[in-house]
Amino acid sequence: MYLESLGGGTMKKLLIVAVAMVGLALPVSAQAAASTERVPFEADVVACNGDLIHLSGTLLMVFTETATPSGGFVFSSHFQPQGVKGVDLVTGTKFIATGLTRDIVVLSPPGGFTETFVNQFHIQATTGAESFIVSELFHITVNANGDVTAFVDNFSATC
Numbered sequence: 001m002y003l004e005s006l007g008g009g010t011m012k013k014l015l016i017v018a019v020a021m022v023g024l025a026l027p028v029s030a031q032a033a034a035s036t037e038r039v040p041f042e043a044d045v046v047a048c049n050g051d052l053i054h055l056s057g058t059l060l061m062v063f064t065e066t067a068t069p070s071g072g073f074v075f076s077s078h079f080q081p082q083g084v085k086g087v088d089l090v091t092g093t094k095f096i097a098t099g100l101t102r103d104i105v106v107l108s109p110p111g112g113f114t115e116t117f118v119n120q121f122h123i124q125a126t127t128g129a130e131s132f133i134v135s136e137l138f139h140i141t142v143n144a145n146g147d148v149t150a151f152v153d154n155f156s157a158t159c
Contacts, residue, residue, distance in 0.1 A: 032064065032065070032066040032067070033064065033065050033066075034062065034063065034064040034065075035062070035063050035064075036060070036061070036062045036063075037060075037061045037062075038058050038059070038060055038061070038082070039058070039059050039061065040056075040057075040058060040059075041055070041056065041057055041058060041059040041081065041084055042054070042055065042056045043055045044089075045086075045123065045132065047088055047123075047129075047130070047132060048129075048130040048131075048132055048159030049088075049091075049129075049130065051088045051089060051090040051091060052088070052089045052090070053086045053087065053088050053089070053095055053123060053132075054086055054087055054089055055084055055085070055086040055095070055097050055123070056084065056085065056086070057081060057082065057083040057084030057085055057097065058081070058082045058083055058084070059079055059080070059081055059082070059084070060078075060079070060080045060081075060082050061077070061078070061079050062076075062077070062078040063075075063076070063077050063078075064076045064077075070108070070109055071109035072106065072107050072108045072109050073106075073107045074104065074105070074106050074107075075104070075105045075107075076102070076103065076104045076105075077101075077102070077103045078100065078101070078102050079100065079101040079102075080099070080100045080101075081097045081098060081099065081121075084096070084097035084098075085097070086123060088129070091129070093125055093126070093127055093129045094125075094126045094127065095123050095124060095125055095126065095129075095131075096123075096124045096126060097121070097122065097123050097124075098122045098124060099119075099120040099121040099122045099134075100118070100119075100120055101117075101118070101119045101120075101121070102116075102117070102118045102119075103115070103116070103117045103118075104116050104117075108144070110144035111144040111146075112141070112142055112143045112144045113141075113142055114139070114140065114141045114142075114150075115138070115139065115140050116137075116138070116139045117136070117137070117138040117139070118136070118137055118138075119134060119135070119136040120134075120135055120136075121133070121134040122134075130159045131159070132157070132158075132159055133156075133157070133158050133159075134155075134156075134157045135154075135155070135156050135157075135158075136154065136155045136156075137152060137153075137154045138152065138153050138154075139151070139152040140152075
């Protein structure tokens with residue numbers, strides 16, 4: 001093999017260069033950070049029939065931030081109910097909450113940015129009652145001059 005035919009001094013130099021390259025690459029990859037938390041969640045929401053549904057459980061939250069090689073940043077947040085259950089405080093109907101909320105912001109070095117926000121929150125009835133579903137999609141792109149080049153805002157709530 002080629003590496004075996006190199007002399008001891010050349011091999012050491014290649015090893016030093018390889019270690020230096022790995023060392024230079026580490027700061028780029030080390031510029032990413034993430035945190036995960038689980039927090040108690042409680043909320044009252046108005047059911048389709050006008051009653052209050054009391055929800056409780058745990059909310060998983062994940063936050064990330066990453067520096068891009070071009071000098072920009074990407075920030076994201078993710079929220080997801082885990083084991084969130086509810087009860088209609090008037091009828092006693094049981095519900096299960098599922099879904100996610102996700103927000104991603106990308107900042108570019110020249111000053112532009114994009115943001116995409118997605119919210120899918122479902123309060124599912126377990127015994128034939130009406131479920132409550134919230135869906136939202138928001139996106140905006142702004143260039144370095146401050147001009148909005150893309151915009152979407154869709155929201156719906158159904159029973």
